[in-house]
Amino acid sequence: MIETKIKPQPEKLEAVVIRFVGDSGDGMQLTGTQFTDTSAMFGNDIATFPNYPSEIRAPQGSLYGVSGFQVHIGSVEVSTPGDSVDLLVAMNPAALKTNLYALKPGHTLIVDTESFNKKNLEKAEYTTNPLEDGSLENYKVIEVDMTSLTKTALKDVAGLDTKTISRSKNMFSLGMIYWMYNRSTDYTIDFFNKKFKAKPSLIEANTKVLMAGYYFAETLELIPNSYTISPAKMPAGTYRIIMGNTATAWGFLAAAEKSGLELFLGSYPITPATDILHELAKHKHFGVKAFQAEDEIAGVTSAIGAAFAGDLAITTTSGPGLALKGEAIGLAIMTELPLVVVDVQRGGPSTGLPTKTEQSDLLQAMYGRNGESPVIVIAASTPANCFNFAYEAARIALEHMTPVILLTDGYIANGSAPWKIKTVAEMPPIKNNKITEVKENWHPYDRDENTLARNWAIPGTPGLEHRIGGLEKDAVTGNISYEPMNHEKMTAIRAEKIERVKFNIPDLETEFAQEGDLLIIGWGGTYGSLHSAVKQMNEQGHKNIGYAHFNYINPMPKNTEEVLSRFKKILVCELNSGQFASLLKIKFSQFEFLQFNKVQGLPFANEDLIQQFKSLV
Amino acid sequence: METTVEKKYTAKDFTSDQEVRWCPGCDDYVILRTMQKILPEMGVAREDVVFVSGIGCSSRFPYYLNTYGIHSIHGRAPGIASGIKLANPNLSVWIATGDGDAMAIGGNHFIHVLRRNIDLNILLFNNEIYGLTKGQFSPTSLIGQKTKSSPYGNTQPPFSPGELALGAQARFFARIGGGSPKEMGQIFIEAQQFKGTSLIEILQNCVIFNDGCFNHLTDKDVKEDKQIYLEHGKPMIFGKNRDKGLVLNGLKLEVVTIGENGITQEDLLVHNAKEQDPTLHYMLVRMEYPLATGVIRSFDDVTLEEREDELTAQVKANSSFTKTDDLFFSGETYEVK
Numbered sequence: 035m036i037e038t039k040i041k042p043q044p045e046k047l048e049a050v051v052i053r054f055v056g057d058s059g060d061g062m063q064l065t066g067t068q069f070t071d072t073s074a075m076f077g078n079d080i081a082t083f084p085n086y087p088s089e090i091r092a093p094q095g096s097l098y099g100v101s102g103f104q105v106h107i108g109s110v111e112v113s114t115p116g117d118s119v120d121l122l123v124a125m126n127p128a129a130l131k132t133n134l135y136a137l138k139p140g141h142t143l144i145v146d147t148e149s150f151n152k153k154n155l156e157k158a159e160y161t162t163n164p165l166e167d168g169s170l171e172n173y174k175v176i177e178v179d180m181t182s183l184t185k186t187a188l189k190d191v192a193g194l195d196t197k198t199i200s201r202s203k204n205m206f207s208l209g210m211i212y213w214m215y216n217r218s219t220d221y222t223i224d225f226f227n228k229k230f231k232a233k234p235s236l237i238e239a240n241t242k243v244l245m246a247g248y249y250f251a252e253t254l255e256l257i258p259n260s261y262t263i264s265p266a267k268m269p270a271g272t273y274r275i276i277m278g279n280t281a282t283a284w285g286f287l288a289a290a291e292k293s294g295l296e297l298f299l300g301s302y303p304i305t306p307a308t309d310i311l312h313e314l315a316k317h318k319h320f321g322v323k324a325f326q327a328e329d330e331i332a333g334v335t336s337a338i339g340a341a342f343a344g345d346l347a348i349t350t351t352s353g354p355g356l357a358l359k360g361e362a363i364g365l366a367i368m369t370e371l372p373l374v375v376v377d378v379q380r381g382g383p384s385t386g387l388p389t390k391t392e393q394s395d396l397l398q399a400m401y402g403r404n405g406e407s408p409v410i411v412i413a414a415s416t417p418a419n420c421f422n423f424a425y426e427a428a429r430i431a432l433e434h435m436t437p438v439i440l441l442t443d444g445y446i447a448n449g450s451a452p453w454k455i456k457t458v459a460e461m462p463p464i465k466n467n468k469i470t471e472v473k474e475n476w477h478p479y480d481r482d483e484n485t486l487a488r489n490w491a492i493p494g495t496p497g498l499e500h501r502i503g504g505l506e507k508d509a510v511t512g513n514i515s516y517e518p519m520n521h522e523k524m525t526a527i528r529a530e531k532i533e534r535v536k537f538n539i540p541d542l543e544t545e546f547a548q549e550g551d552l553l554i555i556g557w558g559g560t561y562g563s564l565h566s567a568v569k570q571m572n573e574q575g576h577k578n579i580g581y582a583h584f585n586y587i588n589p590m591p592k593n594t595e596e597v598l599s600r601f602k603k604i605l606v607c608e609l610n611s612g613q614f615a616s617l618l619k620i621k622f623s624q625f626e627f628l629q630f631n632k633v634q635g636l637p638f639a640n641e642d643l644i645q646q647f648k649s650l651v
Numbered sequence: 652m653e654t655t656v657e658k659k660y661t662a663k664d665f666t667s668d669q670e671v672r673w674c675p676g677c678d679d680y681v682i683l684r685t686m687q688k689i690l691p692e693m694g695v696a697r698e699d700v701v702f703v704s705g706i707g708c709s710s711r712f713p714y715y716l717n718t719y720g721i722h723s724i725h726g727r728a729p730g731i732a733s734g735i736k737l738a739n740p741n742l743s744v745w746i747a748t749g750d751g752d753a754m755a756i757g758g759n760h761f762i763h764v765l766r767r768n769i770d771l772n773i774l775l776f777n778n779e780i781y782g783l784t785k786g787q788f789s790p791t792s793l794i795g796q797k798t799k800s801s802p803y804g805n806t807q808p809p810f811s812p813g814e815l816a817l818g819a820q821a822r823f824f825a826r827i828g829g830g831s832p833k834e835m836g837q838i839f840i841e842a843q844q845f846k847g848t849s850l851i852e853i854l855q856n857c858v859i860f861n862d863g864c865f866n867h868l869t870d871k872d873v874k875e876d877k878q879i880y881l882e883h884g885k886p887m888i889f890g891k892n893r894d895k896g897l898v899l900n901g902l903k904l905e906v907v908t909i910g911e912n913g914i915t916q917e918d919l920l921v922h923n924a925k926e927q928d929p930t931l932h933y934m935l936v937r938m939e940y941p942l943a944t945g946v947i948r949s950f951d952d953v954t955l956e957e958r959e960d961e962l963t964a965q966v967k968a969n970s971s972f973t974k975t976d977d978l979f980f981s982g983e984t985y986e987v988k
Contacts, residue, residue: 075985265987274984287975298738300730317978318963319970323737328763332730335723335760339703339734342721343742347734365724454987455979493719493735493742496698501667501713503722513669514714 047263049108051116052211055133056125057094058086058101061204066103068208072221074275074452077265078107081562082450083115086389095157097128109264113416114562115449117639121214123207125149125180127158142174144207148181178250180206187246193235202243209247215263219244271454278417278447279306282376282440283313285424287320288456290346293432293464298345299324300336302355305388306444307378310350330358334375338362341371342502344468344492346428348374353382353395356439357402363437364403367528369502370479370488372431372466376424379443381635390635391445393558394610399439400588400617406525408532410438411587415561417446418453423585425461432466434535435487441587443559443609445637466490472497479512485538486531533589542582542591544600550578552651553601557584557614560638564607567643576651587614590621598625603650605630607638653695653743653770660691667717678829678855679708679776683715689836690716693843695743702745703732705752707783709776709855712747726757729764732771740956743843746773750791751781754810758790762819768847769955775812775852780861798860812852813936813947817929823849824936825946828869829856834880834945841946847954868942881935881945883924886916889941896920904934906941924949
């Protein structure tokens with residue numbers, strides 16, 4: 035029945051949110067990334083978020099085995115993966131049941147009818163078939179028997195087993211979406227050609243199914259019109275789509291090259307941080323030493339050893355791992371060695387919600403060690419700027435001879451977005467405190483008078499042999515000291531050293547209103563949600579709302595107090611019960627800080643933010 | 652790889668200005684003096700030597716040596732030392748640790764560092780007690796041993812460090828009594844020359860909390876009868892009169908007397924420390940009479956650094972990336988105009 039038709043005039047949209055959901059074995063992540071990459075090539079702005087279960091292969095058809103991928107594409111600036119969905123593709127009843135809440139009423143739902151059989155309906159705890167009982171009448175439901183259409187499309191391809199055939203149906207749905215959003219199938223076909231180079235039958239099969247879906251959508255009268263999303267206006271340059279964890283890894287690569295140091299990573303696998311280890315393990319060609327240790331503690335201690343020996347040393351983890359590393363971070367504070375600790379936050383406490391996002395490790399990063407043990411804490415706020423803040427963490431650690439904790443979270447670490455590629459040449463310079471010259475009366479704890487950073491004498495340097503360790507140090511000689519006044523002095527020096535970093539970081543910026551009735555405050559990975567909500571308020575005429583987002587938590591930017599004083603009300607929004615608000619309350623007790631908190635393992639929803647903001651102006 | 656140098660040092664060059672704070676009469680003094688005396692003979696530049704320790708009496712060791720050093724946290728010296736060696740393979744890296752530090756709180760790191768075979772040297776001061784925390788039983792304390800935390804006798808069976816080490820793939824294991832500085836120095840040199848992780852168990856007397864626990868093995872008058880000092884390539888002979896030896900009887904080692912039952916020196920086992928198969932080394936490690944000392948196992952194997960270097964060279968040779976910019980602009984990129 036395929037015939038040439040005059041293509042209907044595409045409807046113009048500014049942005050659209052699409053969610054692909056199915057069994058964890060259905061290939062939804064691949065479907066989503068293919069659509070994302072194709073749209074990026076087309077010039078759209080993009081934000082994505084994968085959502086997958088902790089179980090690698092949960093029982094087929096089960097509610098907890100549902101895996102999803104959400105992509106937000108726009109001809110305008112897009113800063114979050116979106117909360118409500120314009121198009122939902124559900125490959126089975128469990129996927130429909132767990133995701134229908136997100137679909138906007140009146141919007142389109144595509145389902146694979148074949149999967150809505152008795153067995154799958156029972157597994158999804160449906161007593162009646164939602165395709166038949168009228169419960170979906172508020173949506174435009176497109177019922178497609180993808181399973182048998184896929185089988186038909188592949189009946190002439192030799193050498194395919196049943197499993198391969200049924201696994202290809204995700205490409206049928208992708209083909210349909212390509213047609214609906216006026217996208218070319220070229221990029222994906224090119225991808226098949228590369229990926230299945232050794233298996234030509236798989237190239238043929240996937241291409242056939244993709245095109246079958248594409249033509250099916252074209253000829254199907256159930257799809258009344260097609261949508262188009264024009265390219266977004268973005269600064270000129272060369273871009274790529276990057277995931278937050280990859281950007282973090284690349285930030286360290288750039289910092290190592292810029293500083294002229296070798297990069298050492300000591301790490302132990304933990305969700306959702308492991309992709310940084312995976313990425314750095316690939317780059318032996320740059321001399322990266324990615325050491326998978328026996329546990330979290332050996333991950334950080336090997337990095338401390340590498341720092342003592344002169345490398346740019348990092349360790350990567352998530353909340354439970356940060357807890358295990360606490361004592362060793364204290365050692366790095368005491369020995370004043372440069373060290374970067376990355377915590378990709380997830381839901382806690384204990385094992386908590388490993389695959390979900392949260393900002394609840396902030397106070398652990400600040401205080402989770404014995405004794406008074408201040409560290410630098412900084413936080414990335416988008417998938418792409420994980421690059422900048424990884425670089426920044428390395429710069430500060432090396433320039434100030436201190437551990438730096440870099441906080442990201444599952445949301446930005448697994449999310450992807452366009453990244454305007456930075457060359458190493460355009461990154462700021464990185465100094466370090468290495469010394470090689472032997473001077474009269476030299477001591478390992480001699481300090482730079484401005485930063486208070488101690489000098490860095492590396493083993494192998496003749497004449498600078500010295501011992502450091504976890505016992506309190508004499509302020510002058512660096513030898514062990516139990517002297518009461520010396521301990522108090524050293525405690526003050528360690529605190530002052532961290533405080534002075536504020537002269538080496540940028541001021542806090544305010545977006546939208548520079549003064550006025552309400553200041554929205556956020557930190558870390560919530561930038562996208564908060565920024566777009568404040569922007570929306572401004573567009574609706576609320577010009578009295580400003581927005582300040584913190585990437586530097588400890589120390590805070592030196593103009594923080596001045597920014598706070600320009601607004602009548604201050605609302606601190608964070609994905610925990612108010613940890614950053616508590617820091618602000620301690621530091622700036624003259625202001626009142628209102629709070630908006632969410633601890634559900636999920637990002638902020640736009641509507642909730644707007645409602646909250648409106649109630650305050 | 653560590654480079655050798657021709658510099659002339661004396662023990663004084665390796666002695667730091669810090670006052671040594673161990674209890675008078677502690678075997679730790681013997682170990683320290685032996686190390687200070689032997690370091691000049693190792694052919695390693697002073698600036699290339701690093702001592703790493705955890706927590707415990709033994710872990711004060713680095714402070715007293717004028718080399719680079721880190722006194723770290725309890726049990727974690729293997730992690731720190733591994734990072735140092737991987738960052739700069741040219742360094743000669745030593746760990747000073749005790750039975751509690753290595754096998755209780757640091758047990759996980761201890762077995763994994765041995766498994767990996769990084770070129771490090773571990774001095775294990777075994778005194779079968781916790782000294783610094785004042786007298787609790789350790790993972791090598793004997794059943795029934797009365798300590799501050801086992802006033803009615805210890806109920807936890809002990810580890811034998813050598814057994815644990817061989818089980819963890821140790822390529823080099825030596826054992827020596829605290830009162831044998833000459834042999835100890837020789838073992839230190841062999842450990843330094845060995846490429847891979849070397850573990851030296853030192854039977855170290857704690858004069859305060861476990862005094863005399865090794866006397867029946869290490870006292871001058873019984874030492875030669877109760878210990879067999881093994882040397883690679885030499886027959887397994889011991890005893891004041893050099894008339895005792897070891898033979899293999901079925902699956903067991905047996906002590907025999909030369910001249911009795913027609914036994915001659917030719918019948919004795921010859922020590923092969925370099926054998927890959929650890930079976931006989933394991934039997935020697937477990938043997939109670941005589942106690943095996945000296946270098947029991949010294950099997951030459953590929954080190955982790957060698958494997959890493961080879962892989963890195965291969966990857967570099969096959970990669971088109973020389974700078975990070977090459978990576979950043981590789982693959983799927985697109986232009987926005």
